Amino acid sequence: MSDQVVFPPLMSGHEVTGPNDAFATAQAKAAMGCDAGLIVYNLGANSLSAALVLTPEVPLSRAMTMLPTCAIGFQNALGALAPPEVAVHLEWGGGIRINGARCGMFRVAASNRELDQxxxxxVVGFTLPLWPDNNRPGDTPDETALYAEGCVDVEAPRLVEAWARHTLNWINRWEQDGPRPLHEEWRGLAHAMGEDIIQDGLTGIFMGVDEDFGMLLRDRDETTHLIPLTTLLETR
Known part of the structure; x- marks a missing residue:
């Protein structure tokens, strides 16, 4: 296995090791003015993390679409590398589900929080556990790790490469064709759509998303609430 990671044109890589956080490092480099397309990654022994720096050309309310775009890129990448029986789904809030159990998380941060600016x-990044924290998976049946789900042949460097390629492809499609293809792909991957969930303190049925991927949540009073993706933004 080679740890060298090769990125497609328009993208570049920066590896961090040990306790260094890929998501935080990517934000720091973005704040210093690095080029868009930089992927900071950490190939840890027990976990994999990576984060992509973007420089939006649209207001933040629309640019947040890059969160589900990067998540779809990840699903497509893992789907291509993992055995065909492995199911990969995406939570609206950034969670990754493998064979129904939680397995990692996407995060997003921006230089500001003004929706119209x-x-x-x-920066959009993810962390993926490769091995379980302990040898008693029955203690946490709703949580798993990549290699515990029959994906031991998925090499972390190849997954980062595939994520970069698939994400770049979806970004290009979004720019050329608008949000419709992205929505169609995401609907087939969304976890818990049509089910009762709790989000931002609200309980209701996850009905779907609006054009900018804001969650549509219908409560018991038949009131539909719109929860924008910007509620997921983290502060540096």
Missing amino acids: ISDWL
């Missing part, structure tokens, strides 16, 4: 930068 264009951010200087946007």
